[in-house]
Amino acid sequence: MRHGVLCLNALIVLLASLVFLVAPSALAEGEDPSPSGRDDQKEAPPVEGHKEVPVPPPSVPVRRSDQPTASRAVVMRGLHESIQVNVDSLNNNIVGDAANEPSIAIDPNNPDNIVIGWRQFDSITSSFRQAGYAYSHDGGLTWTFPGVLEPGQFRSDPVLSADSLGNFFYYSLSTTTSAEMFISRDSGLTWEGPIGAFGGDKTWMTIDITGGIGNDNVYALWNSQFTCCAPGTDFTRSIDGGQTYEGPFVMPQHPKWGTLDVGPDGELFVTGATLDGGSHLVLRSSNARDPLQTPVFELARNIDLGGTTSSSGTPNPGGLLGQVWVAVDRSSSATRGNVYVLGSVNPPGSDPLDVHVIRSTDGGQTWSSPTRVNDDRSGSAYQWFGSMSVAPDGRIDVVWNDTREDASAENSELYYSYSTDAGLTWSAGLPVSPSFNSLLGHPQQNKIGDYYHMISDADGAAVAYSATFNGEQDVYFLRVGDCNANGAHDSLDVANMTSTDCNENGVPDECEPDCNGNDIADGCDIDSGTSDDCNDNQIPDECDVSSGASQDCNNDGLLDECDVSDDLETDQGWTVGAPDDTATTGVWERVDPVGTSAQPEDDHTPAPGVFCFVTGQGVPGGSAGDNDIDGGKTTLFSPVLDVSGLLDPHIGYWRWYSNDTGASPNEDVFMIDISDDGGETWTNVETVGPTGSEASGGWFFHLFRVEDLVTPTANVVLRFVAADEGSGSLVEAAIDDLVITDCQECLFDPDCDDGVFCNGIEACLEGSCQSGTAPDCADGDACTVDSCDPVLDACTNIAPPVPSEPANLLMSMSSETVADLTWDVEPDAESYDLYRGARQDASDLACFQTGLTTNFTSDDGLVPAPNEALFHAVAGLNCSGESPLGQERVAADPCP
Numbered sequence: 001m002r003h004g005v006l007c008l009n010a011l012i013v014l015l016a017s018l019v020f021l022v023a024p025s026a027l028a029e030g031e032d033p034s035p036s037g038r039d040d041q042k043e044a045p046p047v048e049g050h051k052e053v054p055v056p057p058p059s060v061p062v063r064r065s066d067q068p069t070a071s072r073a074v075v076m077r078g079l080h081e082s083i084q085v086n087v088d089s090l091n092n093n094i095v096g097d098a099a100n101e102p103s104i105a106i107d108p109n110n111p112d113n114i115v116i117g118w119r120q121f122d123s124i125t126s127s128f129r130q131a132g133y134a135y136s137h138d139g140g141l142t143w144t145f146p147g148v149l150e151p152g153q154f155r156s157d158p159v160l161s162a163d164s165l166g167n168f169f170y171y172s173l174s175t176t177t178s179a180e181m182f183i184s185r186d187s188g189l190t191w192e193g194p195i196g197a198f199g200g201d202k203t204w205m206t207i208d209i210t211g212g213i214g215n216d217n218v219y220a221l222w223n224s225q226f227t228c229c230a231p232g233t234d235f236t237r238s239i240d241g242g243q244t245y246e247g248p249f250v251m252p253q254h255p256k257w258g259t260l261d262v263g264p265d266g267e268l269f270v271t272g273a274t275l276d277g278g279s280h281l282v283l284r285s286s287n288a289r290d291p292l293q294t295p296v297f298e299l300a301r302n303i304d305l306g307g308t309t310s311s312s313g314t315p316n317p318g319g320l321l322g323q324v325w326v327a328v329d330r331s332s333s334a335t336r337g338n339v340y341v342l343g344s345v346n347p348p349g350s351d352p353l354d355v356h357v358i359r360s361t362d363g364g365q366t367w368s369s370p371t372r373v374n375d376d377r378s379g380s381a382y383q384w385f386g387s388m389s390v391a392p393d394g395r396i397d398v399v400w401n402d403t404r405e406d407a408s409a410e411n412s413e414l415y416y417s418y419s420t421d422a423g424l425t426w427s428a429g430l431p432v433s434p435s436f437n438s439l440l441g442h443p444q445q446n447k448i449g450d451y452y453h454m455i456s457d458a459d460g461a462a463v464a465y466s467a468t469f470n471g472e473q474d475v476y477f478l479r480v481g482d483c484n485a486n487g488a489h490d491s492l493d494v495a496n497m498t499s500t501d502c503n504e505n506g507v508p509d510e511c512e513p514d515c516n517g518n519d520i521a522d523g524c525d526i527d528s529g530t531s532d533d534c535n536d537n538q539i540p541d542e543c544d545v546s547s548g549a550s551q552d553c554n555n556d557g558l559l560d561e562c563d564v565s566d567d568l569e570t571d572q573g574w575t576v577g578a579p580d581d582t583a584t585t586g587v588w589e590r591v592d593p594v595g596t597s598a599q600p601e602d603d604h605t606p607a608p609g610v611f612c613f614v615t616g617q618g619v620p621g622g623s624a625g626d627n628d629i630d631g632g633k634t635t636l637f638s639p640v641l642d643v644s645g646l647l648d649p650h651i652g653y654w655r656w657y658s659n660d661t662g663a664s665p666n667e668d669v670f671m672i673d674i675s676d677d678g679g680e681t682w683t684n685v686e687t688v689g690p691t692g693s694e695a696s697g698g699w700f701f702h703l704f705r706v707e708d709l710v711t712p713t714a715n716v717v718l719r720f721v722a723a724d725e726g727s728g729s730l731v732e733a734a735i736d737d738l739v740i741t742d743c744q745e746c747l748f749d750p751d752c753d754d755g756v757f758c759n760g761i762e763a764c765l766e767g768s769c770q771s772g773t774a775p776d777c778a779d780g781d782a783c784t785v786d787s788c789d790p791v792l793d794a795c796t797n798i799a800p801p802v803p804s805e806p807a808n809l810l811m812s813m814s815s816e817t818v819a820d821l822t823w824d825v826e827p828d829a830e831s832y833d834l835y836r837g838a839r840q841d842a843s844d845l846a847c848f849q850t851g852l853t854t855n856f857t858s859d860d861g862l863v864p865a866p867n868e869a870l871f872h873a874v875a876g877l878n879c880s881g882e883s884p885l886g887q888e889r890v891a892a893d894p895c896p
Helices: 490-495 522-528 541-547
Strands: 018-021 069-071 075-077 080-084 092-094 098-106 114-121 130-136 144-148 156-162 168-175 178-184 192-196 204-207 218-221 235-238 246-249 256-262 268-273 280-285 299-303 325-328 339-346 354-360 383-390 396-402 411-419 453-457 460-467 474-480 564-566 588-591 612-615 633-637 649-662 670-675 683-688 696-705 717-723 729-742 763-765 768-770 785-789 794-798 810-813 819-822 831-837 846-852 856-859 870-878
Touching: 098 453, 098 460, 098 474, 114 156, 114 168, 114 460, 114 474, 130 156, 130 168, 130 474, 156 204, 168 192, 168 204, 204 256, 218 256, 218 268, 268 325, 280 339, 325 383, 339 396, 354 383, 354 396, 383 460, 396 453, 396 460, 411 460, 588 633, 649 670, 649 717, 683 696, 696 729, 717 729, 819 870, 846 856
Parallel strands: 098 156, 256 325, 383 453
Antiparallel strands: 018 870, 069 092, 075 080, 080 474, 098 114, 114 130, 130 144, 156 168, 168 178, 178 192, 204 218, 218 235, 235 246, 256 268, 268 280, 280 299, 325 339, 339 354, 339 383, 383 396, 396 411, 453 460, 460 474, 564 729, 588 612, 612 729, 633 717, 649 696, 649 729, 670 683, 670 717, 763 768, 785 794, 810 819, 819 856, 831 846, 831 870
């Protein structure tokens, strides 16, 4: 215990639980891209692809001041707050407009200064758009949206960047084949321009801020199919701070839908899709940085991203599903100079879209195999608008929209993942926004833009994205990478063990879902075996049941969809073909499926299972139309099922049906029927299609009660009929994992008891299990916390620990006679006792104040004479006892 003395002419304060005072004398103190988003269209990739079509302004201009407003959306996912950017002066949402396709720039000298630009539609009744923008001078907490850069001028494809001086650049398309630059030298308040900067459709831009000979060079590219100038030109450079632009130049092989980035030594990298959309390119220029040389791209490589860049997919029907990103590591770490290319690509098989990344460690000469960033299990979701940036320490940050929670692919959530090992491994995907419907609020064009944009820093990344939380398209600013909002990137929390990461997935446990409320991340419940996950959806089975997503009707501890009776790994008597079948291709067969965009790549049975019934085996590398159903219908019959001995039989199956592609989509149905007399008569179980979320691929489970349809007999048969009866849609169906279960839950009480002590003993009542009564764990001691421990399977009665000695007892003088005392909050203390004495050895400490509920108080009693001392000590109390007073001191007069 340290202590001090109060004299009349000096003040000494020590950080201790006992302070002494010296009496003081003084105190100081619209586009229309060609469809190419599905595998069935890969044989005819887009020729032009993305194309802006300028439209005239409305005859009567829409004034923002005349538009209605409403409260902006307050958007939270965990501790992630998305802040709406396109708001009026009162921070309200502007009703009836649309804002999409955002791009972000941050002042490298003052990261509080941020500008976001977007396509501004003043009314969704028109496709006329302008160059919207907003600025923030407080790191994105608040935003000012003054209007548009050039009122009345059509503008699109905005892209923003900042130079080394903190000047902001806004590159924008004004026609299909012309783009201009605007420059702000006062953090977005005012703008110069427009400055002619060549260009064409689907522009992008970057600025060299490496400090080398190319410092503040501006580089821009566009699609050579819509160039401003001589045929094939698609690149320009400015070496005078954006005032004039050279060229334009012709890049090798003409990448489109791509981006640019600058390496640590000023080398320029460019990526994009090939003009036919079937592959990808990366280019490098080592001399573009030199203002005395004409830019030459000495390296041009075809690269494999593991899929094609797509447009026209379900979540964004009229737009790209993401552009191609290149980012270079400019850190001082071992990964300095690594080049990364990322995109949302359509991989082979039925999975419509994944986020893939590849890496080069030799300046773009050679490239790694693609790595999948998203970690969804279904393989049927869209991971679209994938975007990437690299942090100053070499960490790679990625965000994307993800439809994994919505089979219809209309609703997306923004996800985030990072890599600290040069893209070899990735943290688990973490949802950082609520769900939103990307099909809402389209401004006379069927899209929500073509891209998002992000910039990384040491603590995370700033993201500009568009979403429909207000029921319309708006632009939002979001910080990612610090899921627990403690000021440090999640990777540092995990590496420094300031957060636990029980499943080693890179996400602090406190940020992971905990659906069963046991203070353990769901993934760790599953990994440790505390919870089962028989359907492999990364949700504990008990949460599937409690949420209503699944059932366990026979109370056997397995979800109904996991109670498989026939996994089709062997043929137990299934029959293909009915007398009136007419299909010429796509006839039912039991195979290990080869997937297409319409047909599953894998069966439903968990590994090592591989077999299921599909309507025609695909061909490796083939299109969706290979061996799909043509010419009529094809029928599959189950074996005879004896359910006569079950009390309440239910039958289920996993099915796949795709009917939403081809020349005439959504015209056919998939029918499932049941017979109780061996196939003499039939009753319909369900009809899937012709439209809906379950008619566009993906495995779905259906369970039905037999007695609701037919009599449970020993001669039950199922019939599965898929057909292409219309004008030529691509129809595929599949069946796997037949379930037969008895939903009569119980006969006797032991049938219901789950053996869990904390929820009591369950009982059987009229065939149904009744919940037990939880044990009363109260011990009558008011000091203990009484609970039932599910791990120990026992009651626990835990008293809080005796408080530790409060630290940092400090004194200040608010007057010549009043001493103000403060000390650190002791977390285990419910109140505090304050003691006072006059002896240096503190042997006369006596109770001065008792039962204080704050960590501060004042002593306005006797002030010691000159050269005399007054000592104080503080103790913390709770029901378990009182903390020590330091150095084994004991109060001469304890508090009552």
